[in-house]
Amino acid sequence: MGPRIGPVGxxxxxxxxxxxxxxxxxxxxxxxxxxxxxxxxxxxxxNIKLFVLCHxxxxxxxxxxxxxxxxxxxxxxxxxxxSSQTSGxxxxxxxxxxxxxxVFVSYFGSRVHRPRMIGYGAILVALAGLLMTLPHFIxxxxxxxxxxPEDMPQDFKASLCLPTTSAPARTHSNGxxxxxxxxxxxxxxxxxxxxxxxLGVGGVPIQPFGISYIDDFAHNxxxxxxxxxxxxxxxxxPGLAFGLGxxxxxxxxxxxxxxxxxxxxxxxxxxxxGAWWLGFLIAAGSVALAAIPYFFxxxxxxxxxxxxxxxxxxxxxTDSPARxxxxxxxxxxxxxxxxxxxxxxxxxxxLTVIQFIKVFPRVLLQTLRHPIFLLVVLSQVCLxxxxxxxxxxxxxxxxxxxxxxxxxxxxxIGCLSFPSVIVGIxxxxxxxxxxxxxxxxxxxxxxxxxxxxxxxxxxxxFIGCPSHQIAGITHQTSAQPGPELFPSCMxxxxxxxxxFNPVCDPSTRVEYITPCHAGCSSRVVQDALDKSQVFYTNCxxxxxxxxxxAGSCDSTCSHLxxxxxxxxxxxxxLACLTHTPSFMLILRGVKKEDKTLAVGIQFMFLRILAWxxxxxxxxxxxxxxxxHWALSCGRRAVCRYYNNDLLRNRFIGLxxxxxxxSVICFALVLAILRQQDKEARTKExxxxxxxxxxxxxxxxxxxxxxxxx
Numbered sequence: 099m100g101p102r103i104g105p106v107g108x109x110x111x112x113x114x115x116x117x118x119x120x121x122x123x124x125x126x127x128x129x130x131x132x133x134x135x136x137x138x139x140x141x142x143x144x145n146i147k148l149f150v151l152c153h154x155x156x157x158x159x160x161x162x163x164x165x166x167x168x169x170x171x172x173x174x175x176x177x178x179x180x181s182s183q184t185s186g187x188x189x190x191x192x193x194x195x196x197x198x199x200x201v202f203v204s205y206f207g208s209r210v211h212r213p214r215m216i217g218y219g220a221i222l223v224a225l226a227g228l229l230m231t232l233p234h235f236i237x238x239x240x241x242x243x244x245x246x247p248e249d250m251p252q253d254f255k256a257s258l259c260l261p262t263t264s265a266p267a268r269t270h271s272n273g274x275x276x277x278x279x280x281x282x283x284x285x286x287x288x289x290x291x292x293x294x295x296x297l298g299v300g301g302v303p304i305q306p307f308g309i310s311y312i313d314d315f316a317h318n319x320x321x322x323x324x325x326x327x328x329x330x331x332x333x334x335x336p337g338l339a340f341g342l343g344x345x346x347x348x349x350x351x352x353x354x355x356x357x358x359x360x361x362x363x364x365x366x367x368x369x370x371x372g373a374w375w376l377g378f379l380i381a382a383g384s385v386a387l388a389a390i391p392y393f394f395x396x397x398x399x400x401x402x403x404x405x406x407x408x409x410x411x412x413x414x415x416t417d418s419p420a421r422x423x424x425x426x427x428x429x430x431x432x433x434x435x436x437x438x439x440x441x442x443x444x445x446x447x448x449l450t451v452i453q454f455i456k457v458f459p460r461v462l463l464q465t466l467r468h469p470i471f472l473l474v475v476l477s478q479v480c481l482x483x484x485x486x487x488x489x490x491x492x493x494x495x496x497x498x499x500x501x502x503x504x505x506x507x508x509x510x511i512g513c514l515s516f517p518s519v520i521v522g523i524x525x526x527x528x529x530x531x532x533x534x535x536x537x538x539x540x541x542x543x544x545x546x547x548x549x550x551x552x553x554x555x556x557x558x559x560f561i562g563c564p565s566h567q568i569a570g571i572t573h574q575t576s577a578q579p580g581p582e583l584f585p586s587c588m589x590x591x592x593x594x595x596x597x598f599n600p601v602c603d604p605s606t607r608v609e610y611i612t613p614c615h616a617g618c619s620s621r622v623v624q625d626a627l628d629k630s631q632v633f634y635t636n637c638x639x640x641x642x643x644x645x646x647x648a649g650s651c652d653s654t655c656s657h658l659x660x661x662x663x664x665x666x667x668x669x670x671x672l673a674c675l676t677h678t679p680s681f682m683l684i685l686r687g688v689k690k691e692d693k694t695l696a697v698g699i700q701f702m703f704l705r706i707l708a709w710x711x712x713x714x715x716x717x718x719x720x721x722x723x724x725x726h727w728a729l730s731c732g733r734r735a736v737c738r739y740y741n742n743d744l745l746r747n748r749f750i751g752l753x754x755x756x757x758x759x760s761v762i763c764f765a766l767v768l769a770i771l772r773q774q775d776k777e778a779r780t781k782e783x784x785x786x787x788x789x790x791x792x793x794x795x796x797x798x799x800x801x802x803x804x805x806x807x
Contacts, residue, residue, distance in 0.1 A: 143394045150324045153308040154331035156388040161335025163381035169343025170374040172494040179735030186717030190710045195298030197705045212307040213395035220389030222300030227382030229293035233286040234375040242369040257599040257612040259591035259619045317402040340512035347372030347505045477763035482708035484756040487716035501653035518667035522674025540679035541768040547675035548761045561662045563655040565742040587639040602651035
């Protein structure tokens with residue numbers, strides 16, 4: 099669930115003439131271009147530390163605006179009448195724009211002015227965020243009661259049981275359906291799809307160009323520290339997105355155009371729609387502000403000359419004993435350094451765009467021939483599919499399963515789930531470093547983490563709330579509302595087929611979709627100290643004519659949401675243990691000259707096979723559990739009631755399926771690694787006499803560590 103750092107462009111790039119001119123006077127003989135006098139002039143923007151700070155803030159804001167839609171997905175569905183499948187497709191369009199252009203970043207590399215390209219991308223992201231808010235301003239005010247907002251007294255009688263002679267006045271909703279209405283709905287949804295695509299396009303240059311810029315001009319010893327700081331700050335972006343969603347969804351959607359006399363809804367009402375658009379405005383403003391400094395950074399800056407004192411002191415304390423025996427193996431022969439020029443990444447700057455497109459499929463197929471690389475990528479595809487579905491629909495799942503508000507669900511996720519993801523990634527990296535894990539150790543750690551994640555996922559199938567008892571719906575096979583589904587006691591009423599104003603009978607805990615369907619003919623408001631409670635009386639469908647309360651029935655097991663989310667967070671942390679070791683397996687599973695390209699291919703596959711289809715798959719699975727759809731102009735709109743047991747089993751079951759696939763892939767990886775390690779040891783033992791003789795003649799040789807994978 100964590101952020102996906104763009105890999106293309108991360109690796110070492112061949113410096114061009116202008117870059118060499120800034121790296122020192124030893125690179126400028128023979129008439130090479132020297133730094134422009136303007137670039138040598140002291141400036142606050144000729145500081146890689148400032149660039150790291152600015153880039154951390156920009157990626158934080160970018161991931162906040164990219165993840166904000168996930169925090170308000172159920173609210174957007176209610177506001178515009180979208181199914182979960184459609185909303186999942188909307189989320190996936192962020193990846194469509196990103197995937198379409200990310201491959202070409204490796205071609206452009208350092209040819210362009212990278213800070214300015216980052217700035218242009220950030221401005222496009224901000225504009226896309228503003229475009230996401232446009233549907234709110236061009237749409238009519240939200241009508242939660244299917245009545246005219248100007249006629250407030252009609253709100254009180256809109257859902258009551260009225261004589262059948264009043265039917266023409268009650269079936270006005272479909273009367274407003276016209277080609278103009280349908281066209282406006284399609285245009286509103288189309289605007290959101292375009293905005294999501296532009297969000298992905300704008301994010302293309304931000305991460306790859308920023309990482310390569312830091313790696314080019316930071317001191318070689320400081321670059322990992324800077325990238326670690328960048329990654330740590332960036333990881334807080336999705337958590338802030340859910341925190342922002344929690345705050346914004348507590349405000350009414352039409353806070354900028356409230357009707358006279360206010361509204362009669364509370365945040366716990368199932369018809370409540372929060373100010374989803376306000377979060378996009380705030381996030382877009384943050385991205386725009388963070389983009390300003392990039393237009394002042396130079397295309398190239400002098401390479402950082404000094405190692406950070408803080409890092410030097412830490413390494414002196416922690417790594418001095420381990421460094422003594424590791425200096426000599428790191429030295430490379432001249433023959434090895436020349437071999438690094440054979441990869442596509444090294445020759446890409448010398449290719450035209452057409453040549454690059456032609457050679458890319460061949461190198462792609464060559465890279466996929468590595469079994470370790472292919473299996474690890476497939477395992478990460480399974481994990482990313484799980485993460486994409488969980489991040490997109492977990493807030494909605496918690497709302498429906500445990501009957502909590504969207505604001506509270508976002509607050510829990512932002513405080514529990516995302517911090518656990520960060521902890522899992524950090525712990526995995528620490529274990530790899532402290533235990534000095536090789537390929538076999540990394541494979542074992544990945545398999546152990548996923549097995550534990552799978553084990554702690556089993557209780558999730560049994561933690562949940564039963565479905566609400568909805569009169570005329572929950573015990574029927576058909577999901578389409580109609581008069582034949584409801585009791586005969588309300589036949590004298592002219593209840594609207596598309597009405598939705600739920601009420602609850604507290605004695606039997608049975609819920610009715612409107613007071614009319616309960617046969618209620620009058621409304622009473624009881625004022626209390628802190629709030630007023632609405633009751634409906636004279637209900638012909640309720641036992642002994644007892645009054646019913648406005649709103650859905652309270653769930654008897656809402657308190658289970660915290661232990662459920664704790665188990666989800668624990669499973670997420672265990673799954674994220676595999677992040678660093680699986681990344682190391684990819685780097686050690688391909689040739690050295692193909693490492694950067696392999697990482698780029700990895701992330702391309704994750705986008706195409708996981709982040710794009712997974713939200714649609716999860717949304718489609720959620721839609722199959724709906725038992726009552728709202729109708730808009732005769733078509734299915736948003737789902738109002740789900741079968742909670744089916745929803746839990748299918749949502750958690752889909753997660754369990756992807757986790758099982760990851761376990762199988764890591765098990766195969768570990769089996770192959772052990773076989774390769776066994777063969778390497780056997781070969782080494784057979785050739786040991788010849789090796790000893792060679793050592794006596796030519797000195798110490800190279801250990802066969804790198805050939806195990």
